[in-house]
Amino acid sequence: MLELIDISKTFNPGTVNEKKALDHVSLKMKEGDFATIIGSNGAGKSTMFNAICGTFYVDEGAIILDGKDITYEKEHRRSKYIGHLFQDPMKGTAPHMSIEENLALAYLRASNAKGRIFSRISKKEKEMFREKLSLLDMGLEDRMKNPVGLLSGGQRQALTLLMATVVTPKILLLDEHTAALDPGTAEKVLNLTKTIVKERNITCLMITHNMQSALELGNRTLMMDSGSIILDIQGKERETMTVDDILEKFKEGVGKRFDNDRILLSNAEK
């Protein structure tokens, strides 16, 4: 479904702030794969998501989605088939527009491929929104005319999830989308994510800092560090892995880098 072939990105090249954010990353996701991604801050997790979304173009390598090369496709064109959720619940919805209008926007943008910019939402579609909202079990189906700004962070995030999947995306990118919510709401949104992804067999990548859910959710776990994927576990190996094991691996990965740094420094001293 999604294939990253040897992609690299360096920010501010040639300056003191030069940062190699992605370092020859390759990844192949099969249809219906659900991978969790862990890694420390600055490891390149979000950068990888932004590369897939087209927030910037990669320096080298290729991004293939569903057999199509999208490496140089514009961001707003890709977003037709990519769902992207952020940590900040305020980012994904328009606060002064009603729940219904937000859903309509998400639905219209993804469903009509081209040309129909004057299309409107029909009664039947409104009914469909209502049904989908009732699945959230947050009482939002009775507040469809209310502006989204009145909703709580958890409700907004659940709505954003619904908007991202109202038309099934080819890939869903979840960037710590429950990190800003209280534990109870976070669990609810996470369960919702699980159900939707499973029901519709959506290919999904999820960044998380929660090692437990990193192992429990999905069928694959990736670990990133310094712009590379340093660990990719699935199947039997993943089933038997515990949080302690993964923390150990994490230290190993990070430790290796420290060792390298030390070698570099000692070389410099000589």
Added chain:
Amino acid sequence: MLSSVFTVSLAQSAIELGCIYGLVALALFVSFSLLNIADLSTDGCFTLGCAVCAIVTLNGHPILGLFAAMAAGIASGYVTAFLQTRLGIQSILAGIIVNTGLYTINIAVMGFASNVNLFASDTVFKKAEALFDSNWTDLFVILVIVVIVALVLAWFLGTRLGLSIRATGDNPFMIRASSVSPVFTITVGLCVANAMTGLSGGLLAQYQKSCDINIGTGQVTIALASLIIGETLVGRGKVMKRIFGVILGSCLYRFIVAIALRFNVPAECLKLVSSVIVAVAIALPYLKQQAAFMKTKRAALRKRKQGGGIHAGID
């Protein structure tokens, strides 16, 4: 006393002018309230619409004149949008630049004269009078046009493109990550807004049977005041309700000005009166909020004093 202030003819002309200028307020509703862009080219664009319509009307095509005014507005809006989306000029600056440039263009359109008069020309109002002659013909014509514009605008804002335009102003981050290009939505939004500004200018040219190079001066302030009066009165509900509120705000503004004139305010003071009305209209919601807070605060302090205890360590 009151009956001498509120005459029917005063109300009638206030509504007529209110509806004509209400189109500019609607334009700002799109650019300022929805797109969150302060479009300062409004003054120049209004005069452009007025001048273009006056010239076309002078040549015997009053109905075509209104469409030409809209087309001129769209062109002006496109240039403003082009400057900010393609050349990276800040929106306020883009508006000022276009506004300045339009002065020359407007003079040129009027044949390098500072005014044009249409007393002898056929206008849409004269055409309507030929069909049914009454005191209310002008008002009727204006209302028909404004209602059509309002309905089309409400319909448009419910379409995919309209929703995208609204989302662009509401959450730029979201629109960047959705499948519509913000460059496109801003351009279309400004074109739609300026089409209404142009139409407003065109209607005024035929209504007043003249066009003057300075007719647009201060338009943006007045339209903003109307917009804010309207939004304060009806609040932020459904789109149709908000559109109605904007027109209502514009009519109300004209009422206030008409009443001020009734009280023998000299004509040269009118601009000052206008800006005072505008300042009051914009400050009112804030002052109301402050007053409510002071009231709550005083009540809370009083309660604290009566109850004692809480402020033990405070005084």
